[in-house]
Amino acid sequence: MTIVLTPVWQNGVQKLKMAPQPPPRPQHGLTPPELDDEVHETRCMTQLRGKVSDIERYIYLSALKQHDPHMFYRLCLKHMAEFTPIIYTPTVGQACQEYSHNYRRPEGLFASIKDKGKIKSVLRAWPKIDDARISVVTDGSRILGLGDLGINGMPISIGKLSLYVAGAGIRPQSTIPICLDLGTNTQKYLDDPLYLGMRKRRVPTNEMTEFMDEFMHEMSVQFPKLLVQFEDFSTDHAFLYLERYRNQYPVFNDDIQGTGAVVLSGFINAARLASAASGQPLTDHRILFFGAGSAGVGVAMQLMSFFTLEGLSEEEARNRIYLVDTQGLVYASRGELAEHKQYFARTDYTGPPIKNLLDVVEYVRPTALMGLSTTSGAFSPDVIQTMAALNPLPIIFPLSNPVKLSECTFEDAVRFTNGKVLFASGSPFHELEHRGQMLYPGQGNNMYIFPGLGLGAILARCSSVTDSMVEASSLGLANSLTPEEEDMNLLYPQIERIREISAFIAMQVIRAAQTAGVDRNADLRRMSDSELLAFVTSKMWNP
Numbered sequence: 001m002t003i004v005l006t007p008v009w010q011n012g013v014q015k016l017k018m019a020p021q022p023p024p025r026p027q028h029g030l031t032p033p034e035l036d037d038e039v040h041e042t043r044c045m046t047q048l049r050g051k052v053s054d055i056e057r058y059i060y061l062s063a064l065k066q067h068d069p070h071m072f073y074r075l076c077l078k079h080m081a082e083f084t085p086i087i088y089t090p091t092v093g094q095a096c097q098e099y100s101h102n103y104r105r106p107e108g109l110f111a112s113i114k115d116k117g118k119i120k121s122v123l124r125a126w127p128k129i130d131d132a133r134i135s136v137v138t139d140g141s142r143i144l145g146l147g148d149l150g151i152n153g154m155p156i157s158i159g160k161l162s163l164y165v166a167g168a169g170i171r172p173q174s175t176i177p178i179c180l181d182l183g184t185n186t187q188k189y190l191d192d193p194l195y196l197g198m199r200k201r202r203v204p205t206n207e208m209t210e211f212m213d214e215f216m217h218e219m220s221v222q223f224p225k226l227l228v229q230f231e232d233f234s235t236d237h238a239f240l241y242l243e244r245y246r247n248q249y250p251v252f253n254d255d256i257q258g259t260g261a262v263v264l265s266g267f268i269n270a271a272r273l274a275s276a277a278s279g280q281p282l283t284d285h286r287i288l289f290f291g292a293g294s295a296g297v298g299v300a301m302q303l304m305s306f307f308t309l310e311g312l313s314e315e316e317a318r319n320r321i322y323l324v325d326t327q328g329l330v331y332a333s334r335g336e337l338a339e340h341k342q343y344f345a346r347t348d349y350t351g352p353p354i355k356n357l358l359d360v361v362e363y364v365r366p367t368a369l370m371g372l373s374t375t376s377g378a379f380s381p382d383v384i385q386t387m388a389a390l391n392p393l394p395i396i397f398p399l400s401n402p403v404k405l406s407e408c409t410f411e412d413a414v415r416f417t418n419g420k421v422l423f424a425s426g427s428p429f430h431e432l433e434h435r436g437q438m439l440y441p442g443q444g445n446n447m448y449i450f451p452g453l454g455l456g457a458i459l460a461r462c463s464s465v466t467d468s469m470v471e472a473s474s475l476g477l478a479n480s481l482t483p484e485e486e487d488m489n490l491l492y493p494q495i496e497r498i499r500e501i502s503a504f505i506a507m508q509v510i511r512a513a514q515t516a517g518v519d520r521n522a523d524l525r526r527m528s529d530s531e532l533l534a535f536v537t538s539k540m541w542n543p
């Protein structure tokens with residue numbers, strides 16, 4: 001029997017009580033006589049599609065997930081391409097922004113700075129129904145490209161975990177969505193009477209670090225089998241806490257490592273196609289990053305392994321990469337640079353700042369342009385046209401989320417390259433017809449990576465998540481295209497195959513964990529690849 005959390009009121013405070021979920025087939029007399037599962041699927045889809053806005057669809061699906069999780073996940077798996085833009089990017093962004101207004105019932109775990117010194121008691125409140133295996137933890141400080149949303153970040157943790165369940169078959173009861181309330185610097189929320197978090201500005205980093213140390217320690221004590229995914233922390237804290245905890249606990253940062261891995265994967269497939277068209281060796285690619293935050297630098301780091309796998313040295317690989325931040329091209333003699341940008345600062349340029357993106361493109365002559373800036377429309381028609389003039393098949397990845405912050409639309413990328421673009425975006429765009437040919441946009445979103453990476457790390461019972469495991473997830477994804485998908489020039493597989501893809505990625509991740517010696521499930525070492533793949537698949541929960 002599964003258990004659901006039911007909110008109850010006690011002395012004016014809303015508390016969670018564990019309540020047994022009604023059995024799948026309630027007793028005779030308690031449901032309409034002709035309630036049929038299959039017809040009910042159609043009924044739910046009709047109700048969903050009848051809603052007038054995406055946020056209404058989000059609210060409907062949240063309710064469905066709470067009172068009928070099996071139906072929710074069954075439909076999610078059947079209609080992945082229709083569901084993900086609602087339960088995840090882009091609608092989840094709006095759900096976060098409106099969380100305090102649309103809030104209906106508690107879901108997930110909240111720990112606030114006021115709990116410092118007694119975080120254990122907060123974690124203990126979580127019902128031990130099943131061993132917790134995966135938690136997505138955010139502090140709401142940089143939700144997608146939407147900025148500091150404070151406690152309103154909770155839906156991002158919830159949304160990511162729904163994809164763990166749907167995409168990798170993690171049991172719903174072994175997931176813990178967590179939002180930390182460390183204040184918010186967004187005045188609008190501080191002034192909002194309905195805001196659900198503390199009305200306090202964010203605490204300084206030293207205080208936050210004391211809190212995080214206690215939190216991570218207590219998490220490892222309360223949930224010994226737990227993998228932690230850090231999500232949407234502001235750039236400096238994203239790097240800080242990944243480095244601080246990665247050798248101590250099984251953790252990874254989705255925005256740095258997950259995004260890095262998914263872009264590497266799409267880039268591998270795009271670079272193969274681009275090099276086939278240009279005749280240039282793979283090692284000749286030059287990648288320009290527009291945006292140098294946690295995602296930009298994380299992706300740049302990950303893309304270096306594209307070149308090192310092709311035989312270049314670290315130094316040579318780093319040389320293939322250029323960063324642009326709000327001040328223009330990032331180079332060493334420009335002036336003081338934030339620590340995370342220094343590694344990629346160019347030393348071969350010493351002139352005056354090159355501020356304008358078009359000028360940087362003309363100077364660098366990149367084969368690939370990556371957008372991680374959250375600046376809508378930054379890839380202007382002339383930037384796109386210049387990319388097309390420089391390359392027979394330019395690689396253009398506007399990766400900022402959600403859709404409205406994308407650096408360009410798929411339509412613009414197609415129009416201004418005359419259909420000759422290798423495209424992937426962070427948020428979904430529709431396919432389109434160009435001169436009688438259907439063109440399909442790739443969605444370079446970390447949702448392709450984290451379910452499989454997490455599943456592999458969980459099954460191998462990893463003590464930590466190594467760079468080699470992240471790289472394995474990326475190569476696993478790149479190599480999971482079917483011949484039909486390759487014929488369609490897709491950069492990513494079709495999302496409907498997410499379970500198959502996640503199983504394949506998990507297998508590669510387990511093997512990488514074994515090579516790195518961080519696995520603690522020795523039984524898996526003795527399995528052949530096909531046995532391991534069958535084992536991974538057999539571990540998936542099915543609605």
Ligand SMILES: O=C([O-])CC(=O)C(=O)O
Nearest residue numbers: 089144232255401445446
């Ligand atoms: O959630 C997404 O769609 C991708 C992501 O991690 C982000 O943009 O922060």
Ligand SMILES: [Mg+2]
Nearest residue numbers: 144231232255
């Ligand atoms: Mg994120």
